[in-house]
Amino acid sequence: MDAIFYVWLGIIVAAAVIESLTTDLISVWFIGGGIIALVLELCGVGEIVQIVLFLLSSLGLLVSLRTPLKKRLDKQTVLTNADSLVGLQCTMRKQTAFELPGEVKVRDVVWTAIAENEREPIAEGTLVTVVRIQGNKLVVKPVQND
Secondary structure (H helix, E strand, O other): OOHHHHHHHHHHHHHHHHHHOOOOOOOOHHHHHHHHHHHHHOOOOOOOHHHHHHHHHHHHHHHHHHHHHHHHHOOOOOOEEEEHHHEEEEEEOOOOOOEEEEEEEEEEEEEEEEEEEOOOOOOOEEEOOOOOOOOOOEEEEEEEEE
16 A cells, blocks of 8 residues: 555544544544545545545535534534523513613513613513523513514
8 A cells, every 4th residue: 555545544533533622523524535535545546636536525525514514513502591581471570761670580580681672661561572691681572462
C-alpha cells in the first residue's frame, strides 16, 4: 500500500476524533471524503483524482447536509424550568403600567410580569400569554379573543 493510503486513513481517524469532541458538525464531512478517497486508493486510482474527489465530496457533503442536520439536531432541545413557561396562559394578579411591572401566577409561583408593549398597560384580571423570559421577569401579552 502506498503512503497515501495511510494519509487517508489518518484523515478519517483525525476527523472522527475531532467530531467526537465537538457537537458542531465541524469535521464529519472529511470522514466521508476520506472514505471515498481511501476506496479510490484501494481501486488503484491516481493520487490527483483522489485529492480532487476528496475535496469535492467533502465540500458536497458540507453544503448539502450541514443545514438540515443542524436543524434536526437543534430540534432535540428540551425546554426545562422557566423556558417551559413560554406559551402558557395565566391571569394578571397586579396590573402593569408604563415601565412598571405587574404580577402573574404560573404553576403556583408568583412572577413579576412586564407587558410586551410597555406603552399599553394590562389590567388586573386580564388573561395573558407568556411571550418570553427577560431576566427574571415574564414578558406577557393579552390573549386576543377572535
